[in-house]
Amino acid sequence: MLHSPPMIVLGFESSCDETGVAVVSTERGLLAHALHSQIDMHQAYGGVVPELASRDHVRRVLPLTRQALASAGLTLDDVDAIAYTAGPGLAGALLVGASVAQAIAWARDLPSIPIHHLEGHLLSPLLADPRPEFPFVALLVSGGHTQLMRVDGVGCYELLGETLDDAAGEAFDKTAKLLGLGYPGGPALSRLAEAGHAERFDLPRPKLHSPDLDFSFSGLKTAVLTRMKTLDPQDAQARADLAAATQDAIVTVLVAKSVKALENTGLKRLVIAGGVGANRLLRERLAVRLGRLGGRAYFPPLELCTDNGAMIAFAAAMRLQAGLADPAERHTAFTVHPRWAL
Known part of the structure; x- marks a missing residue:
């Protein structure tokens, strides 16, 4: 990394x-962050309603900004750069964060990243302790993405494999909906799975033994639906067993592909990121297997x-340290990218 003066982002x-707002120092790391989840608001609809999401971001972003700065013991006068998510995501939601970020950057004559x-x-x-060193393989697992990447440094990413249809998070959520669980489905399914016996149902593990590093989870949902048609709706244990079998199938594929990616690249470090990275079974099995x-x-x-x-x-701070973002550059125009390949 290049040597640059300490900056507050x-x-x-x-x-x-x-809605998330955070303060990071290029020298001291994460100083404070504030977060508001819209889960309670969207539960009534069984999923995210884009217009409601955008409006709630408008309500939350400035109070969260004040909260994060206060927690860090700082004010806007101490900030050296502004960062914002430009994509991918919901267009309206992205525009809220981008607009606020650009407005602050313009008013304060600060770079926006x-x-x-x-x-x-x-x-x-890399915010964890201990933090991995480059290079490493990264497994990105979230509601919308399942990818394996080789990471040689900040901005140096090589796609090794990705899902051909549903992401792992989508497989969790769609199965949870079939089981009559609430939103968000992934955590609810994992909780139900704790009371289940995965071996009761033999579910498919798509592309488990394929030579490539791609994923496919859409067929799993169909298999769950087929099994459910044979169950007594009042059999709570059967639902728990099916949840456990679904989780086991998804985790088995994620672990196998991750190990294969390490073997193919000759690397020993695996980074897991995204919402599905919180899954306890995934964490346990990867730790043991690796x-x-x-x-x-x-x-x-x-x-x-x-x-x-x-x-x-933090990503912006690392880009500044690596010389991939210019602290002297100013932007008067901006855009967001609902779809954006990494």
């Missing part, structure tokens, strides 16, 4: 249903697995 995340949402997730495990291979798995802190401002501010 204020970061905004508003890509979907969490657009950050790719997935890069934020990708680098978030330990046997002489490797190691790195996870972000549990509170930073979901979307958050800390990962955005």
Whole structure:
């Protein structure tokens, strides 16, 4: 990394249903972050309603900004750069964070740094202690993305494999909906699975033995639906067993592909990022499997697995340190990217 004077970065995340604001120092790391989740608001609809999400970001972003700065013991006068999620995500939601970030940057004559949402997730495990060293393989697992990446440094990413259809998080959520669980479905399914016996149902593990590093989870949902048609709706244990079998199938594929990616690249470090990275079974199995291979798995802190401002501010701080963002540059125009390849 290049040597640069210490800087304070204020970061905004508003890509979907969490409003996050954080303060990061290029010298001292994460100083403070504030987060509001819209889960309670969207539960009544069984999923995220984009217009409601955007309006809630408008309500929350400034109070959260004041909260994060106060927690860090700082004011806007101490901030040296502004960062925001520019995509991918919901267009209206992205525009809220981007607009606030650009307004502050313009008013304070500060640089504004657009950050790719997935890069934020990708680098978030570096906020943990211990932190992984480059290079490493990263498994990005969230509601919308399942990818394996080789990471040689900040901005140096190579796609090794990705899902051909549903992401792992979508497989969790869609199965949870079939089981009649609430939103968000992934955590609810994992909780139900704790009371279940995975061996009761033999579910498919798509592309488990394929030579590539791609994923496919859409067929799993169909298999669950087929099994459910044979169950007594009142049989609570059967539902728990099916939840456990679904989780086992998803985790088995994620672990196998991650290990194969390490073997193919010759690397020993695996970074896991994204909301599914909070799954307890995934964490346990990866730790055990990599330990046997002489490797190691790195996870972000549990509170930073979901979307958050800390990962955005931190990604911007790392870009500044690596010379990939110019602190002297000013932007008067901006855009957001609902779809944006990393």
